[in-house]
Amino acid sequence: MAGRPRSFxxxxxxxxxxxxxxxxxxxETSISMLTSAMGVTPPSLYAAFGDKSTLxxxxxxxxxxxxxxxxxxxxxxxxxxxxxxxMLSETARAHTDTGTPLGCLMLTExxxxxxxxxxxARLTRRIEQGVSDGDLPPTIRPHExxxxxMAVMRGMSGxxxxxxxxxxxxxxxxxxLAAIPDPPAAT
Amino acid sequence: MAGRPRSFxxxxxxxxxxxxxxxxxxxETSISMLTSAMGVTPPSLYAAFGDKSTLxxxxxxxxxxxxxxxxxxxxxxxxxxxxxxxMLSETARAHTDTGTPLGCLMLTExxxxxxxxxxxARLTRRIEQGVSDGDLPPTIRPHExxxxxMAVMRGMSGxxxxxxxxxxxxxxxxxxLAAIPDPPAAT
DNA sequence: TGCAATCCATAGTGAACGCTACAGAAAGAG
DNA sequence: CTCTTTCTGTAGCGTTCACTATGGATTGCA
Numbered sequence: 001m002a003g004r005p006r007s008f009x010x011x012x013x014x015x016x017x018x019x020x021x022x023x024x025x026x027x028e029t030s031i032s033m034l035t036s037a038m039g040v041t042p043p044s045l046y047a048a049f050g051d052k053s054t055l056x057x058x059x060x061x062x063x064x065x066x067x068x069x070x071x072x073x074x075x076x077x078x079x080x081x082x083x084x085x086x087m088l089s090e091t092a093r094a095h096t097d098t099g100t101p102l103g104c105l106m107l108t109e110x111x112x113x114x115x116x117x118x119x120x121a122r123l124t125r126r127i128e129q130g131v132s133d134g135d136l137p138p139t140i141r142p143h144e145x146x147x148x149x150m151a152v153m154r155g156m157s158g159x160x161x162x163x164x165x166x167x168x169x170x171x172x173x174x175x176x177l178a179a180i181p182d183p184p185a186a187t
Numbered sequence: 188m189a190g191r192p193r194s195f196x197x198x199x200x201x202x203x204x205x206x207x208x209x210x211x212x213x214x215e216t217s218i219s220m221l222t223s224a225m226g227v228t229p230p231s232l233y234a235a236f237g238d239k240s241t242l243x244x245x246x247x248x249x250x251x252x253x254x255x256x257x258x259x260x261x262x263x264x265x266x267x268x269x270x271x272x273x274m275l276s277e278t279a280r281a282h283t284d285t286g287t288p289l290g291c292l293m294l295t296e297x298x299x300x301x302x303x304x305x306x307x308a309r310l311t312r313r314i315e316q317g318v319s320d321g322d323l324p325p326t327i328r329p330h331e332x333x334x335x336x337m338a339v340m341r342g343m344s345g346x347x348x349x350x351x352x353x354x355x356x357x358x359x360x361x362x363x364l365a366a367i368p369d370p371p372a373a374t
Numbered sequence: 375t376g377c378a379a380t381c382c383a384t385a386g387t388g389a390a391c392g393c394t395a396c397a398g399a400a401a402g403a404g
Numbered sequence: 405c406t407c408t409t410t411c412t413g414t415a416g417c418g419t420t421c422a423c424t425a426t427g428g429a430t431t432g433c434a
Contacts, residue, residue, distance in 0.1 A: 002402035003410030144358040151342020171331040179366035190380030
């Protein structure tokens with residue numbers, strides 16, 4: 001019932017897989033690249049994580065959870081405008097962080113459309129809240145604004161991956177803010 | 188000196204390659220997929236177009252030329268704001284055109300960063316012209332606005348590929364226009 | 375009709391892919 | 405110690421990859 005314990009740290013290996021998928025993408029990442037980066041032989045990898053697709057699911061879910069923390073943290077700001085401002089500037093910073101791969105795995109990987117849709121939904125709800133709080137004008141359509149912000153962040157990710165400087169990416173975020181109308185001044 | 192003429196139309200075969208690369212992407216497109224789509228056997232493909240990378244260069248250049256026609260056509264509008272409006276709405280329409288693959292090859296394919304940079308440069312020049320014409324305020328930085336618009340269009344491409352409806356994509360374009368400031372009214 | 379040139383179809387190259395069978399090594403349980 | 409269980413390393417499975425050698429088919433030209 002006991003058996004030999006595994007000789008590697010599963011969490012560390014998974015973190016290495018996240019970094020690799022993030023930097024290279026799913027299709028371009030081979031099993032041999034994964035075993036090298038994770039410090040594990042193929043049979044150990046398959047025993048611990050299943051096949052490549054299952055491993056990617058787990059890795060991308062781990063990544064997604066971190067994204068959601070950032071989204072929730074930004075959404076906790078008192079006004080929707082502040083929430084959006086924080087989200088965009090934090091996105092600009094993260095996408096050009098030299099300590100991680102450039103851009104965003106969730107916004108880049110074609111097969112993660114469901115994650116994007118989930119973030120879009122959270123963003124939509126926060127914007128709806130902002131409308132009912134009166135810090136966004138009632139004329140806006142929350143889902144459309146959320147989709148616009150998702151599009152901008154995806155564009156920021158692509159700009160970062162193309163070698164755009166942190167200030168280039170931050171400028172995109174700053175200009176996007178100009179698209180968000182102020183509410184009519186309540187007297 | 189004469190020799191047997193080729194039995195396929197080179198332009199038609201190249202157009203099929205463009206469609207396939209556009210729909211599937213460079214890495215995910217195999218030679219066998221290309222030979223099927225183009226109606227050509229591998230030796231004929233290699234004789235007519237060189238290797239896969241060379242074929243992609245030719246196909247993406249053909250695609251790029253069509254993009255540039257659209258950009259130039261939009262840029263010919265009398266004001267920069269009109270030019271941008273046309274460019275965004277035409278992009279929204281093209282990215283969801285059911286007669287072609289969804290999204291944009293140039294904005295999607297990682298190795299086409301040079302083409303994106305070229306479009307960004309054209310856009311920057313048109314915006315500079317708009318500033319000097321007085322139909323954009325002198326406070327804007329042309330390169331930043333161009334990068335913002337590129338980011339939005341890339342986001343529109345991703346939205347379309349994720350299954351966003353034409354009206355979803357068009358809404359992104361419409362909201363982006365709100366980010367462009369009016370010039371101070373010249374009396 | 376024969377020659378030279380060019381293209382096409384079959385078939386297969388070596389390499390890399392995702393994945394796994396197998397046997398030995400390392401742990402707890404008795 | 406032995407037994408059982410689980411992990412590890414080697415080595416290789418079948419498939420697909422990009423790409424090409426070879427030989428026959430089809431043309432223009434003499």
